[in-house]
Amino acid sequence: MTPDQVQRLFTRKDGSYLFARWSRPIVPVVFGVDDATLAVVKGAVEAVVTLAGHRMAETDPELGANLMVFFFRDWAELPQVPNLERLIPDLAPLCARLAASGANQYRAFRFDATGAIKAAFVFLRMDAALSEMPAETLALNEAVQVILLWGEEAFATTSPLGRAGEAVILRPDIAAVIRAAYDKVLPAVASDPSHAYRLAARL
Structure with a gap:
């Protein structure tokens, strides 16, 4: 997942970036x-x-x-x-x-x-x-x-879930974002889009 893709997950309808855990x-x-x-x-x-x-x-x-x-x-x-x-x-x-x-x-x-x-x-x-x-x-x-506080459109067209055979699972890319988001080195709240690059670097 690229930094731009991560950034879109936490972008609000008004175009601002807001992350919170x-x-x-x-x-x-x-x-x-x-x-x-x-x-x-x-x-x-x-x-x-x-x-x-x-x-x-x-x-x-x-x-x-x-x-x-x-x-x-x-x-x-x-x-x-x-x-x-x-x-x-x-x-x-x-x-x-x-x-x-x-x-x-x-x-x-x-x-x-x-x-x-x-x-x-x-x-x-x-x-x-x-x-x-x-x-x-x-x-x-x-x-x-x-x-997490996802953007309103984060899962509007694509579910965070996927399938592994008959089982429904959390998509690996979304799971990786969640794990990275709770890295203690990262802040609990961020409004600067550069935060998405820090997240992406931990995926």
Whole structure:
């Protein structure tokens, strides 16, 4: 993967470059699924966190859990979740917009004072398309999407996942970017495109 290709992964819609990784151990909690799916989602998060060389924990001292994943059938359900409005400002108008656009997923991040990721929220409306996807594939895709602050278009045309025979796996080039991104020599936050060259040099 060339530096230009790496740079595109972290380029915003306005053309600016913005990279951020987690600054604290990840503590996932999953809502709206059975125990079997819960284990699959947490297993996928743990696999990606291990790949990154990052850490998980039992609790976050500030938030309790800092990676929240919600599975549901209708966007109208979310505003009814107690206290969720405190975590996601303007939740009701947001859900109305997402419903109007036919969206089946949405992710929101929160950042610490340095700009590093301190929390992420994943919302998955289980429409026909998502319901047909194997739980392992869906879980791995979401784990990849929240391990870094990717650009909005990073995976718009190409999935971060691939196939090895019958198995769905993380693409080796994306796995290499994730590993490099958590190199302790590199900053947790970067807005200069030259950061992409430092990342590419570690692939």
